Structure formats: structure tokens, C-alpha cells
Amino acid sequence: MKEFKxxxxxxxxxxxxxxxxxxxxxxxxxxxxxRVAVADLDIVNPYFRTKDSREDFEAADxxxxxxxxxxTNVDIPALPPDMYTVTDDRSLQVVIxxxxxxxxxxxxxxxxxxxxxxxxxxxLAVINSARPLTRTPADTVEVLREIEGACKxxxxxxxxxxxxxxxxDESVILNSVPYAQAVAxxxxxxxxxxTVPQWLYDGLKGKIDRLFPLTLQKxx
Amino acid sequence: MKGNEAIAEAAIIAGCRxxxxxxxxxxxxxxxxxxxxxxxxxxxxxxxxxxxxxINMVYGVASTGxxxxxxxxxxxxxxxxxxxxxxxxADLPALxxxxxxxxxxxxxxxxxxxxYFQATRSGGHGDFRMIVLAPSSVQEMAELTVxxxxxxxxxxxxxxxxxxxxxxxxxxxxxxxxDVKPMPEKQWATTGTKMNRPHNIVNSLFLDPAALEQxxxxxxxxxxxxxxxxxxxxxxLTDDAEIVIAAFGIAARVSKNAIxxxxxxxxxxxxxxxxxxxPFPVAPFRKAADKAKAFxxxxxxxxxxxxxxxxxxxxxxxxxxxxxxxGMIPSPEQVLESxxxxxxxxxxxx
Numbered sequence: 001m002k003e004f005k006x007x008x009x010x011x012x013x014x015x016x017x018x019x020x021x022x023x024x025x026x027x028x029x030x031x032x033x034x035r036v037a038v039a040d041l042d043i044v045n046p047y048f049r050t051k052d053s054r055e056d057f058e059a060a061d062x063x064x065x066x067x068x069x070x071x072t073n074v075d076i077p078a079l080p081p082d083m084y085t086v087t088d089d090r091s092l093q094v095v096i097x098x099x100x101x102x103x104x105x106x107x108x109x110x111x112x113x114x115x116x117x118x119x120x121x122x123x124l125a126v127i128n129s130a131r132p133l134t135r136t137p138a139d140t141v142e143v144l145r146e147i148e149g150a151c152k153x154x155x156x157x158x159x160x161x162x163x164x165x166x167x168x169d170e171s172v173i174l175n176s177v178p179y180a181q182a183v184a185x186x187x188x189x190x191x192x193x194x195t196v197p198q199w200l201y202d203g204l205k206g207k208i209d210r211l212f213p214l215t216l217q218k219x220x
Numbered sequence: 221m222k223g224n225e226a227i228a229e230a231a232i233i234a235g236c237r238x239x240x241x242x243x244x245x246x247x248x249x250x251x252x253x254x255x256x257x258x259x260x261x262x263x264x265x266x267x268x269x270x271x272x273x274x275i276n277m278v279y280g281v282a283s284t285g286x287x288x289x290x291x292x293x294x295x296x297x298x299x300x301x302x303x304x305x306x307x308x309x310a311d312l313p314a315l316x317x318x319x320x321x322x323x324x325x326x327x328x329x330x331x332x333x334x335x336y337f338q339a340t341r342s343g344g345h346g347d348f349r350m351i352v353l354a355p356s357s358v359q360e361m362a363e364l365t366v367x368x369x370x371x372x373x374x375x376x377x378x379x380x381x382x383x384x385x386x387x388x389x390x391x392x393x394x395x396x397x398x399d400v401k402p403m404p405e406k407q408w409a410t411t412g413t414k415m416n417r418p419h420n421i422v423n424s425l426f427l428d429p430a431a432l433e434q435x436x437x438x439x440x441x442x443x444x445x446x447x448x449x450x451x452x453x454x455x456x457l458t459d460d461a462e463i464v465i466a467a468f469g470i471a472a473r474v475s476k477n478a479i480x481x482x483x484x485x486x487x488x489x490x491x492x493x494x495x496x497x498x499p500f501p502v503a504p505f506r507k508a509a510d511k512a513k514a515f516x517x518x519x520x521x522x523x524x525x526x527x528x529x530x531x532x533x534x535x536x537x538x539x540x541x542x543x544x545x546x547g548m549i550p551s552p553e554q555v556l557e558s559x560x561x562x563x564x565x566x567x568x569x570x
Contacts, residue, residue, distance in 0.1 A: 015222055073329050075329045132229055
């Protein structure tokens with residue numbers, strides 16, 4: 001990304017890979033900024049949370065803002081008490097990992113006014129055409145519009161995170177680019193990046209614009 | 221896709237257009253997926269007021285001969301117990317999914333396999349069985365869902381997918397070009413007589429005890445046939461195995477890693493992975509017991525399948541338990557250690 005806004009919001013369809021992108025983006029930001037935080041506002045997913053990367057964050061000196069109850073048996077849509085740090089502490093560079101779909105995006109409602117007022121944010125839609133309910137541009141846009149409706153923050157950019165997990169190969173990424181471009185056109189927002197697993201980065205470098213390597217691959 | 225989504229999409233592919241459920245972690249994605257998809261394909265998704273209501277709606281649709289399903293997780297399945305028994309008593313086909321979580325009681329939301337007894341003995345009161353299918357990959361979640369509908373129709377009984385939280389939540393690529401056999405004709409279904417046939421009656425109440433006894437006898441004749449014809453299992457490196465692991469679902473995936481490592485260390489260990497938990501695949505265990513000196517049952521329970529393993533091998537070899545419970549999963553290292561200890565106890569055999 002050419003220039004980082006203070007807050008990067010990652011929203012998208014359930015299971016599109018928001019957490020994986022969030023974790024990698026935070027590590028990338030830490031190369032430029034001293035104070036970086038990841039805020040996990042997921043109120044949907046019971047397992048596979050940013051908390052799984054706690055040790056990686058500690059090693060990289062990245063602050064994790066996350067519900068005490070993530071990965072426990074407390075099955076309620078809890079938000080972390082220090083989530084207001086995201087908007088209150090403007091010296092912090094933040095990646096916000098939001099829960100999937102419109103239901104997950106609801107959690108943003110509480111801090112959306114402050115984010116909009118500050119106006120220093122990027123609202124990114126993470127899309128993955130390998131997911132069953134967002135296989136076509138039209139279906140994807142339907143989900144993204146529902147998300148915007150729930151959190152009242154319009155998208156400003158697109159992250160093409162199309163992948164098939166460990167079975168991702170070059171063709172999966174290459175074939176996803178026209179899909180991502182079509183979504184970008186329908187949404188009238190730029191395609192900010194196409195993510196690629198580290199092991200495919202060298203092979204695809206130069207073939208796709210704004211390629212972002214995912215160095216850390218965990219199962220979320 | 222997620223395991224839960226694979227089940228939902230496979231059900232739609234199998235021709236299921238009626239889903240009734242009530243949300244509970246870690247299976248809620250099935251309901252959420254159905255809520256999105258069913259209206260688009262002319263199907264019915266209904267979030268019932270409770271699990272009990274949902275299973276009785278299943279009973280209603282099953283009576284008409286249409287493919288129908290519900291899904292839940294452990295505590296919700298307990299609530300469905302009465303309905304499961306009524307489905308059995310009325311000989312109705314249905315698919316029920318249990319994405320298990322830790323128990324007993326409200327327990328937790330993390331994965332578990334501790335509903336094995338409930339699923340394989342019976343989910344409710346009275347003499348009955350359910351066909352219980354245990355997937356071990358997201359692909360199998362899809363394939364066994366189709367198989368479950370087919371077996372349910374073929375034998376007029378409930379088929380249950382017994383998965384666990386990990387299988388429901390994990391994401392893997394899935395090929396959805398699933399083979400679906402045509403649905404058998406259901407002459408017993410309550411589809412309206414159109415005044416040219418006698419009424420079909422779906423019922424589990426019998427006023428004459430001798431008649432009720434007869435329905436039980438006939439049902440168990442069918443169960444016997446299923447036991448002889450419908451077992452499914454996978455064998456992994458059992459040909460020369462001196463130690464045989466029994467594991468299903470997520471426990472089998474963990475065990476496979478441990479077996480590969482143990483083989484590198486020269487230990488002759490293999491695995492039988494039951495895919496049908498009822499009917500339990502007795503034959504491969506019996507055969508393995510001719511050569512194997514010890515068995516290990518790897519489970520996310522306090523030891524439930526281990527009883528079926530002991531019965532299957534007629535106690536010809538010792539069976540030990542390697543387990544974690546309460547939402548914890550055995551690690552490959554723990555299983556490997558169990559294999560090594562068993563190998564050591566066999567003395568010079570290795």
C-alpha cells in the first residue's frame with residue numbers, strides 16, 4: 001500500500017481470511033511504525049482467532065486488543081474493554097479485524113462515529129472467490145453491501161484474498177484477479193492488493209499488481 | 221469451505237429443501253448457510269423456537285417423504301432425544317447432524333467426541349438405532365451427508381452425522397461434484413390419497429402390545445441387515461501392524477501423524493478408522509486381532525468407542541485409552557507417546 005492510514009478496517013464475508021490478512025498486515029506495518037496494535041472485534045467466530053497468534057505479536061512487539069473470552073468456553077459476543085483505545089489513542093497504528101458478514105460488522109457500530117469523525121482510516125473489503133457464498137462478483141457485492149449497511153462505514157478499498165488454503169497454486173491467484181477487478185468495478189473502489197502465500201510470491205511477482213505476500217500462515 | 225458449510229451445501233445437492241434448527245456453537249454455520257441459501261432455491265429454512273420444535277418439524281416433513289434435516293451440537297441433541305425416538309418408532313427417514321462440543325451439561329464450545337454412546341446406543345428412549353457416520357475431513361463432511369440421506373431413505377430411519385467442533389469449524393478445499401442416487405419411491409408417505417388409495421398413517425403409538433412387539437422385531441431384522449451390509453471404515457498401514465489404533469473423526473487425523481512418526485522410529489503401528497460408528501465395523505478389528513498384539517483407542521472422550529473395540533476383538537488383546545476431554549484435543553506427540561509406551565510394554569516385539 002502506498003500510504004497507510006492510521007486505522008485499517010478489515011471486513012468481509014465469513015471465512016474470507018480477514019484474520020490472516022490482519023495478522024500479516026500488522027507485521028508489515030510494524031516495519032514502519034513503532035506503535036502498532038491489532039484489535040480483534042470478532043463477535044461471530046468461536047475458534048481460530050487472532051489470539052492464536054499472541055506469541056507472534058509479542059515477538060514483534062505488536063499490541064493485541066482482544067476479548068478475554070476469545071478461544072474460551074464463554075459463548076457470548078464479547079468485545080474487549082480496551083477497544084476504545086483504537087479511537088482514543090491517535091498515536092497508535094491500528095488494524096481492526098472485524099467478524100464476518102453484516103452480523104460481525106455490527107460490532108463496529110459503537111466506534112464507527114469516532115472513526116468517521118477522525119477520517120484517517122481505510123475500510124478494506126477482504127474477498128475470496130473460493131468461498132461458497134461469494135464465488136461470483138454479484139454475490140460478493142451483495143455481502144459487502146450488507147456489511148456497509150450494518151456498520152455504516154463505506155468501503156474504500158478491496159483486498160483480493162482468494163485462496164484454497166494449502167492447495168493454493170499460481171492459477172488460483174491468477175484466475176482470481178479478473179473476479180477481484182469486477183468486484184472493484186461494481187463497488188467503485190480500488191483493488192488495493194492481492195494477497196499471496198509466501199511460497200508463491202516469487203513466481204507471481206511482476207505478473208500481478210500490488211501483490212502482498214502472507215509470510216505468516218496460521219489456521220484461523 | 222468450512223466443515224459446517226460443506227454439510228449444508230451437500231444437503232442441498234442431495235435434494236434437501238427443508239431445514240429446521242436452532243443455533244448453537246459450534247454448528248451454527250449450518251443454520252446460517254441454510255438461511256442464506258434456502259430462500260434462493262425455493263426451499264424452507266426455519267429457525268424454530270427450540271431444538272425440540274425443530275426435530276418435530278423434521279418429523280412432519282419426513283412423513284411426507286421429502287428429504288429433511290436438522291443440526292445441533294451436544295446439548296441440543298439431548299433435547300432432540302424424544303423426537304429421535306418418535307422418528308424411529310414411525311420408521312421415518314431424516315438426517316440429523318451433531319457437531320459435538322465438550323460436556324456433560326452445558327459444557328463448553330470446544331470440540332469433543334463424548335456423545336458416542338448417545339449416538340451409537342440410541343439418542344432417546346426405546347429400542348432403536350441410528351446410522352452414525354463419522355467424517356474425518358471436510359470433503360467427507362460433504363460426501364457422508366449425501367450418503368446419510370441415501371441410507372436414511374433406503375432403511376427408513378435416522379442417519380446421524382457425528383462430527384465435532386473442529387471438523388465443523390475447519391476449512392479445507394472441497395469438490396462438490398457429488399454423486400446423488402435417485403430417491404427411492406416412498407409409498408408409505410402421507411402425500412394425500414387423491415381418493416384412490418387407502419390412507420397412509422405415520423405413527424409410533426400401538427394399542428396392541430403384540431403389534432408393537434412385532435414392529436420392534438421387524439425393525440431389528442432391518443438393523444441386522446444393515447450391520448451385515450453397511451459398515452464403512454478406512455485401514456491405514458494395518459497389514460503388518462502389531463499395534464492398531466482405533467480412532468474416528470478428528471482423532472484419526474491426529475493419530476495418522478503420530479503413526480507416520482512412529483513408523484519412522486520402526487514401530488509397526490497402523491489404524492482402523494471407523495466411518496460408520498453404528499454399524500460398527502467389527503470385521504476389520506476381528507481380522508486385525510489375529511496379528512496385532514495391542515490396540516489403542518484414541519478418543520476425545522473418557523473412553524466410549526473403546527468398549528466397541530473390546531467387543532469387536534473379543535478381548536483377544538489389551539486395549540488402552542489415549543484421550544483428552546472437555547474440549548481438548550490429543551496432540552500427535554501424546555498419541556506417539558502412547559504408541560511408544562505400548563510398544564515398550566510388548567517387550568522385544570519391536
